[in-house]
Amino acid sequence: MHAPTARSQERIWGHPKGLIFLALTEAWERFSFYGMRALLVLYMVQELLLPGRIENVAGMGAYRGFVEGVFGELSTQAFASQTFGLYAGFVYFTPLFGGLLADKWLGAKRVVMLGIALMTLGHFAMVFDWSFLLALLLLVLGSGCLKGNIAAQVGHLYERHEEALRSRGYAIFSTGINIGATIGPLVCGLLAQVYGWHVGFGAAGVFMLVAAVVYFSGLKYFAADRAVAPEGETLPPLTSAEWRLIGLIIAVMIITMFQNLAFEQLFNVGLLWVNERVDLTVGGFAVPPAWFASEDSFASILALPVLLAIWGWQAQRGREPDDLGKISTGALIMAASALMLALGSLSAPDGKVSILFPLAAFCLSGFSFMYQWPTVLALVSRRAPAKINAQMMAGAYLSLFFVGIASGFIARFYEPLGDTAFWLLHVGLSATGAVMVMVFGGTLRRRMDALEQEG
Template identity: 55%
Template sequence: MATSAAPLPESTSPITTDRSFLGHPRGLAYLAFTEAWERFSYYGMTALVVLYMAQQLFQPGHVEHVAGLSAYRGALETILGPLSPQALASQTFGFYSGLVYFTPILGGWVADRLLGAKRTVVIGALLMSAGHFAMVFDQSFLLALLLLILGSGCLKGNISAQIGHLYPADDESRRTRAFTIFSMSINIGAVLGPLVCGGLAQAYGWHVGFGTAGMLMLLATITYLAGQRYLPDQRPRRPDREAAAPLTGAEWRTVLLLVVVMGITVFQTITYFQFFNIGLVWIDRHADLATPLGHLPAPWFTSVDAFFSVIAAAPLVWLWAREARRGQESSDLTKIGIGAVLAAFAAGTMATAAMLAGAGTVSALIPFAAFALVGVAFLYYWPPYLALMSRAAPSSVNATMMGCAYLSLFIGNIIMGWVGTLYETMTPGTFWLLNAGISIIGALLVLLFGRALTSRLAASPKPL
């Protein structure tokens, strides 16, 4: 990262005295509801896309119509060898979901240097809306993924950075709880998205589900625009008026420590996101989805993860607040380690289900339990990670570092997609045991290095 790309932002004063929304600034409400609608659309689409690619789009009669797919597939097969429709779907999902989490780095830079956070978020929301609508047509599938990737890059990191700027630098506990509330709103959207879009796709076809996601993304854009006056903005530095201050040695050390934290979180990222890739494929083939009311859509299982993230959020916020009052709250890195252990247990549950199923089917309650467990793992993993990045990142690169926080998801998802291509070469039980072991590696790294990292980050200069 070049220091010349790390400006000191001009910013409005953070809103620190307003406590009108659950004891937090009103701006948190608008950011949370924007993200709820955005996640409603995103997870509604994501719950469909792997099965859509594997079962329809990449099958003869459809695959020939997708613009640019032959060149894309040829490039992949040059590196990975011949890919079945299932393997191509897995790797494509890995690239898409990974790049969605890479482009926030660029979006953070655009906000820091060119447009400011507010305008960058609006552009991102409009690009994502266009991407969802482009998904309605087979021909524009790859274009749709590109628009969603670019739009998400403009939106994701900058909304997270705006939450951090609502609080003073030393208000660690309230900021962490704010990110937990924010994550709860995300998961409310993530619960409803797969249910609505998955149900409509099963009843009326894939493209109706994708079109619904586009309408929801437009609603997210309207919500964000309605709350503009309550939101802090990191305005870009004018390079012709003032020079960018380089990072100090201490700030560079902080950045490097945060990069180490990112690396540790990659392992459970691989396991977590595999549930939304091969997890749905396995459920569709091996879970008993018949009910007295009809066939249960496999995409609905992604709502289980989000639902349990929602219902577990309030108890965890209460627990962490109680521990904070007593001076006993676990560090953010400890929480991340607990999340890695829970994700490993969730993958172990899927391994058990796969071994029980063999070539047959198992009760849908077993994968239901696995998705519930990974939902709680998410709460221990992601909100503390974002809070740590927001608190510790130097102020001159805060938005950029919040974008960089998604690098762990970028790397993890790329690897996750490749791991998913191994599914057809292994037994399902072995495949899920592999994913459990990957997450355990992350937990062991926290156990070995978490205390030292926490201590050194605590001693780092605090952003202004």
């Protein structure tokens, strides 16, 4: 178990004080991550991958040869989208190793510190053309150290019986994510539009340093890392009930991948669609396409008090949905988000689309996120066996690895399918996830409850 300390039990607003420092650390880290992410595919398509620039990137020839060897010959848009998908995917693959490193050897705190250092170097490496691929590598490795472990630390602050409080704690933590994800694309997108791409990328590096300061300031309020087995000894193996429980948790993660495919595509082809198809002039001002990534996160912030009020009202009447019910609702909302883009494409097949359609789409995706992702993290944190808790939290992010790779692959069909059919495809994917939860959710919940009692 993760041992609470006197300082980790200090409370503010009913939650452990450490939650505030973890949420603020994640806010600044997400500022950097989403600020850079909102620029990435636009930067590649509009500048970096063009003749005269692509030759400056160290290792690009070998990298492109490898990617096209696996996925076939790609247009500039398809190559940029596949690169974005690979980056977005591997950002969620490496947390598995970060969780292993924390559980077996270093503990979550040290691995998070390593992640902050690597991500800071990665953001600053984005300032130069030649180090573009190196920057992506450093960001992938750094995110692997940080993501699962900082999320696991949130769960370690709570006692096992604090189920409802833990879920709300993760919602607050996710709001930290969304504050950073709102401000990052706004600031980095505006700086990139006014002063150039590399200034926008450099700003992301500066705010990773702020994340480091906040994290170190809160160390005394975090729960102690779970003790690693003494040298020469081993931790007890997982029981058969624990292995079956892990299998059911993985099944839930797989189901959520359907709606996450549509969500991830908003920040890949979605931003390209906004740039190409939407009338972005408002009152003489050209809205930067990257700002729509901020809208999604801002909508998530607005969603938090609304959802907490709704869930509180439902709880008083004994009707608050369980974790799987919330995940299903999130999938339906994400289907509605993708539908807004399809309707926008239909509304102006040969002209510019009204800005209202992407505004509605990115707003709905923000509400979908708050219904689904904090709920997934809370479910994994609560149900995963203690001896591999950080690895299982990383496993939640691992599902997004496959989502990132798949979304990059699906992006190649944007040009041949046309935008209307492309977005209708994502409506179907999200709806499929919702139906699967409705069909299998009750059985999954009952089996997990039984296995926890057996274990």
